[in-house]
Amino acid sequence: MYRIGELSKLLGVSEHTLRYYEKEGLVVPLRKGKNRIYSDEDKEWLEFILHMKNTGMALVDIKEYTLMRKDENGDKHAQELMEILVKHRDEVAAQLKIYQENLELMDNKISKYQKLLNEHQNKDLFDTFVDQKKKGN
The missing domain is CATH 1.20.5 (Single alpha-helices involved in coiled-coils or other helix-helix interfaces)
Structure with a gap:
């Protein structure tokens, strides 16, 4: 389990990016009060999303793929x-x-x-x- 700050450091992205991906429905972390708690599965999905983004895939296509896959x-x-x-x-x-x-x-x-x-x-x-x-x- 990861808090947003931990996961952002592990993945090399900003907390803002993780919040944006959540807003877009790409990942849905658990909530404990105001804290976001990311699972290992969330981390794996985010790694996949970032990998595809690094290949130039549009976020709209990543979202379509992710939602269908999930x-x-x-x-x-x-x-x-x-x-x-x-x-x-x-x-x-x-x-x-x-x-x-x-x-x-x-x-x-x-x-x-x-x-x-x-x-x-x-x-x-x-x-x-x-x-x-x-x-x-």
Whole structure:
């Protein structure tokens, strides 16, 4: 069992974020007076929610998935749950392709500048050699 402050530190999110997720119905902690008490299951759901959020999934889609999954008859939603995940996976794959293309472009630019710097460095060494020869060293 976790209090909101403990769980926010464990998960690396603000207490405000946890309250917001509660307000949105993503997690429903027990209440003892004014205190929120989160179970291990709540913690696991929040870890999943944060993981999906980190992949760029919209909170509305996370909420839809979470509510269907937590439904008493969650298994009857298997097709819909899979479709949500497949759709998001396709979006992540498309984004990954863009990142890979951008990374390749940056690597090419870095390589060009490295080559330019190496050529400049070699030229400086050669010029130094020539200058020393002219001076009779």
